[in-house]
Amino acid sequence: MKIPSSTRRNFTAGLLGSASFWMYGGHKVWADALQSESLQSYEPKYFNREEWLFLNAACARIFPADAHGPDAALLGAPEFIDRQMDTPYGHGELWYMSGPFKEGAPNLGYQLSLPPRDLYRQAIAAANTYVRDHHQGQTFAQLTIPEQIALLKLFEQGTMTLGAVPAHTFFEQLRQNTLEGVFSDPLYGGNKALAGWTLLGFPGARADFMDWVNQKGAPYPFGPVSISGETA
Amino acid sequence: MCAKKVDAIVIGAGWAGSILAKELTEAGLSVVMLERGDERATAVEGDYPSSIDELRGAIRHRLFQNLSQSTVTIRNTLDQEALPYRRLAAFLPGEGVGGAGLHWSGVHFRVAPDDLALRTNVVARYGKNFIPEGMNLQDYGVTYEELEPFFDKAEKVFGTSGEPYTIKGKIAGNGNRFAPDRSDAFPLPAMGEVYSASLFRSAAANVGYHPYALPAANASAQYTNPYGVQMGPCNFCGYCSGYDCYMYSKASPNVNILPALRQDPKFTLITKAHVLKVNLDADNKKATGVSYLDLRTKKQVELDADLVIISAFQFHNVHLMLLSGIGQPYNPQQNTGTVGRNFVYQTITTSRAWLSPKQYTNLFVGAGGAGVAIDDFNSMNFDHGPLGFVGGSPVWVNQAGVKPIAAAVGGPGGKAPTWGEGYKEAMVDTYRHSLTIDAHGSNMAYRDVYLDLDPTYSNAYGQPLLRMTFNWKDNDIRMNQYVVGKIEPIIKAMGATKYSLGMLKDGEVFDTRRYQTTHLGGGAIMGTDPKTSCVNRYLQSWDVSNVFVIGASAFPQGMGYNPTGMVAALAYWAAYHIRTTYLKNPGPMVQA
Numbered sequence: 001m002k003i004p005s006s007t008r009r010n011f012t013a014g015l016l017g018s019a020s021f022w023m024y025g026g027h028k029v030w031a032d033a034l035q036s037e038s039l040q041s042y043e044p045k046y047f048n049r050e051e052w053l054f055l056n057a058a059c060a061r062i063f064p065a066d067a068h069g070p071d072a073a074l075l076g077a078p079e080f081i082d083r084q085m086d087t088p089y090g091h092g093e094l095w096y097m098s099g100p101f102k103e104g105a106p107n108l109g110y111q112l113s114l115p116p117r118d119l120y121r122q123a124i125a126a127a128n129t130y131v132r133d134h135h136q137g138q139t140f141a142q143l144t145i146p147e148q149i150a151l152l153k154l155f156e157q158g159t160m161t162l163g164a165v166p167a168h169t170f171f172e173q174l175r176q177n178t179l180e181g182v183f184s185d186p187l188y189g190g191n192k193a194l195a196g197w198t199l200l201g202f203p204g205a206r207a208d209f210m211d212w213v214n215q216k217g218a219p220y221p222f223g224p225v226s227i228s229g230e231t232a
Numbered sequence: 233m234c235a236k237k238v239d240a241i242v243i244g245a246g247w248a249g250s251i252l253a254k255e256l257t258e259a260g261l262s263v264v265m266l267e268r269g270d271e272r273a274t275a276v277e278g279d280y281p282s283s284i285d286e287l288r289g290a291i292r293h294r295l296f297q298n299l300s301q302s303t304v305t306i307r308n309t310l311d312q313e314a315l316p317y318r319r320l321a322a323f324l325p326g327e328g329v330g331g332a333g334l335h336w337s338g339v340h341f342r343v344a345p346d347d348l349a350l351r352t353n354v355v356a357r358y359g360k361n362f363i364p365e366g367m368n369l370q371d372y373g374v375t376y377e378e379l380e381p382f383f384d385k386a387e388k389v390f391g392t393s394g395e396p397y398t399i400k401g402k403i404a405g406n407g408n409r410f411a412p413d414r415s416d417a418f419p420l421p422a423m424g425e426v427y428s429a430s431l432f433r434s435a436a437a438n439v440g441y442h443p444y445a446l447p448a449a450n451a452s453a454q455y456t457n458p459y460g461v462q463m464g465p466c467n468f469c470g471y472c473s474g475y476d477c478y479m480y481s482k483a484s485p486n487v488n489i490l491p492a493l494r495q496d497p498k499f500t501l502i503t504k505a506h507v508l509k510v511n512l513d514a515d516n517k518k519a520t521g522v523s524y525l526d527l528r529t530k531k532q533v534e535l536d537a538d539l540v541i542i543s544a545f546q547f548h549n550v551h552l553m554l555l556s557g558i559g560q561p562y563n564p565q566q567n568t569g570t571v572g573r574n575f576v577y578q579t580i581t582t583s584r585a586w587l588s589p590k591q592y593t594n595l596f597v598g599a600g601g602a603g604v605a606i607d608d609f610n611s612m613n614f615d616h617g618p619l620g621f622v623g624g625s626p627v628w629v630n631q632a633g634v635k636p637i638a639a640a641v642g643g644p645g646g647k648a649p650t651w652g653e654g655y656k657e658a659m660v661d662t663y664r665h666s667l668t669i670d671a672h673g674s675n676m677a678y679r680d681v682y683l684d685l686d687p688t689y690s691n692a693y694g695q696p697l698l699r700m701t702f703n704w705k706d707n708d709i710r711m712n713q714y715v716v717g718k719i720e721p722i723i724k725a726m727g728a729t730k731y732s733l734g735m736l737k738d739g740e741v742f743d744t745r746r747y748q749t750t751h752l753g754g755g756a757i758m759g760t761d762p763k764t765s766c767v768n769r770y771l772q773s774w775d776v777s778n779v780f781v782i783g784a785s786a787f788p789q790g791m792g793y794n795p796t797g798m799v800a801a802l803a804y805w806a807a808y809h810i811r812t813t814y815l816k817n818p819g820p821m822v823q824a
């Protein structure tokens with residue numbers, strides 16, 4: 001399935017003619033990213049169509065296209081999240097998942113019985129139900145960008161629940177996984193063209209700074225390398 | 233089932249266990265070390281470049297305890313219901329050969345001598361009434377002079393890099409002037425200083441503090457330790473904390489001890505062996521061995537031994553004691569019993585300074601143990617009289633290598649957004665041009681902060697989970713706030729363009745969702761009185777004399793320094809007395 005065209009338009013509009021992105025990126029990252037987008041034909045393995053559209057839109061709002069570069073959807077965060085759903089992490093095999101499950105003070109941490117894959121499934125369905133009820137039958141992905149942002153803010157700060165999931169718990173899951181997708185090694189499906197690392201100036205798997213312990217505040221001169229040897 | 237017998241069983245293949253196993257095999261004993269996790273070889277799963285993977289490493293916790301099998305429950309107060317710590321966050325216990333010693337950072341301290349007799353020192357200086365109601369302030373029952381040879385030994389085994397202040401009473405370097413006297417130099421010179429650390433050094437000196445290079449168990453040069461194993465020079469790759477070091481530069485049991493130990497025919501390491509309990513004789517006076525679950529065959533195995541070393545990490549030590557019935561469990565209402573008493577942690581808060589857009593801090597460059605610190609507000613190095621609290625914090629820049637996922641999820645800091653519009657702009661500025669300063673402080677022990685068995689939740693083997701009752705207290709919050717206040721002038725002297733001070737808030741509750749440190753302590757504390765300690769000054773159980781309990785579980789209160797240097801010294805100290813005294817005449821080494 002392709003990235004929804006609305007996202008693509010937003011990205012292109014946000015970037016073309018933006019001088020400061022050239023300065024930050026320092027090279028042709030955006031062009032590569034665009035190219036990888038046109039090559040992109042990732043079919044989600046876990047998420048259904050409606051969930052996939054939700055995820056693409058939400059990732060792009062959390063990590064938007066701007067003068068600093070493309071959004072998280074274009075960088076492959078939805079693909080990353082989809083692939084994570086079928087790992088031990090996605091199945092909740094890294095968490096203590098024995099009952100009884102009780103709600104507690106927030107500072108005592110996650111207490112739901114849902115592993116990430118079930119959390120997404122429940123919360124996205126409930127979020128779209130909420131949107132349909134409040135926006136004449138539309139889904140989250142069909143809303144305007146300002147409406148999507150307003151809704152994510154509501155999830156982040158509000159006290160509502162989405163199915164069994166407190167909305168802020170879902171939002172934080174989404175925010176964290178989106179950023180993981182943008183900034184992890186491209187091995188996992190995100191960080192396309194190493195654009196996440198390039199944005200921050202992180203050199204990836206170089207992991208040898210013998211000559212750069214202290215250069216008195218000069219910027220590190222080399223671009224990132226991935227585990228597979230991809231460079232940007 | 234037919235039980236096999238060995239001279240000594242060591243539970244856990246981390247720092248404490250590896251040190252004890254090495255010492256006991258040197259003494260001629262047959263030793264079986266039982267480790268619940270997997271074998272871990274840097275050459276296999278710590279290799280370059282596949283280990284340079286933040287998602288698999290520090291984010292999905294490749295080397296940490298898998299909580300799906302066992303965890304703890306946590307509550308803040310006695311009247312609360314404790315809930316399971318379901319996802320790793322606040323602290324990150326290890327699992328597998330090397331324990332947390334494989335994925336630690338490497339800050340390698342000795343101890344502030346005043347901390348060893350903190351109760352005596354506070355009373356002598358400020359009087360008994362200075363100690364707040366409900367605080368269980370205690371002495372360790374051992375002096376710095378007694379421990380010094382073992383600190384020295386541990387540094388030589390770890391290949392520690394550092395700069396001394398005095399050696400045998402003479403000034404020998406520009407090291408920490410609050411540090412106690414040393415019998416010898418560090419085995420390696422101090423690590424290089426990253427830009428942010430050098431800025432901190434000059435700014436701290438400018439405002440009148442006494443900066444020093446953090447002692448680091450990261451090798452500043454090639455090194456061969458007394459066991460004949462080699463370390464390579466650290467290249468500041470930034471993958472200490474949460475990872476195994478592909479350069480063989482960070483000290484770990486795997487690199488610094490086990491290669492020598494594995495050669496010894498008297499030593500056997502059994503992995504995937506989860507110890508369920510220490511078995512006791514009919515009148516609970518002697519351990520007969522242990523029962524463990526062979527996680528490969530799913531069968532329970534009994535192994536007999538004359539001597540049992542519990543060295544499974546601080547809170548696992550306490551858990552095993554409670555499950556085995558060694559000693560009397562602590563009861564906070566009645567104030568009776570000792571097992572689980574004086575459970576402590578560490579206060580830590582992080583402040584951030586932003587520099588000009590021309591100054592790049594290259595946060596990804598770093599080594600886990602390297603940095604520059606001040607001790608002016610640690611331990612009893614300053615006058616607490618007018619301040620009215622006990623304890624203190626070292627303050628430092630310890631740029632250990634900041635990776636992008638952790639940075640991005642943590643957010644740009646200050647008042648900047650954590651997602652959406654404006655997030656990327658702020659994140660780029662923070663990642664490229666800021667630095668962080670920690671106040672890494674003590675945490676005192678309190679009557680209503682303790683460890684016991686949870687009444688509701690159990691592990692995958694049907695045993696009750698350990699329950700932590702823990703909260704921050706006014707004394708420690710005020711200590712943190714005071715010390716953080718002393719960071720402000722340093723940041724100003726650095727010429728920061730803006731800054732944010734991180735400190736504990738009045739009444740702040742312990743939050744299990746945010747990483748703080750894995751410097752948990754107490755619960756099986758050492759001391760001179762069996763009514764208020766679990767183990768004697770040789771870390772021998774008061775109740776079951778052929779059981780020794782080694783680890784930060786022995787600390788009566790949480791100190792400002794990182795614990796592992798002290799854990800290693802106590803391990804060598806206990807081992808020395810087992811070898812020279814206990815083995816000749818097994819039985820209590822101190823009469824209760």
Ligand SMILES: Cc1cc2nc3c(=O)[nH]c(=O)nc-3n(C[C@H](O)[C@H](O)[C@H](O)COP(=O)(O)OP(=O)(O)OC[C@H]3O[C@@H](n4cnc5c(N)ncnc54)[C@H](O)[C@@H]3O)c2cc1C
Nearest residue numbers: 244246247248268327331332333337338339507544794796
């Ligand atoms: C990210 C991180 C960074 C750190 N950085 C520093 C630092 O810079 N400086 C510092 O001083 N300290 C640091 N520490 C703390 C340091 O790792 C510990 O203090 C140290 O490893 C403790 O040694 P130990 O032998 O007591 O326990 P561990 O090294 O944890 O070893 C205990 C072993 O026992 C095993 N075990 C537990 N229960 C059982 C059982 N029932 N049966 C069989 N085996 C069992 C565990 O699997 C583990 O392998 C850090 C910790 C972490 C997590």
Ligand code: SF4
Nearest residue numbers: 466469470471472477
């Ligand atoms: S920073 Fe140094 S000690 Fe740490 S993992 Fe890298 S090379 Fe090893």
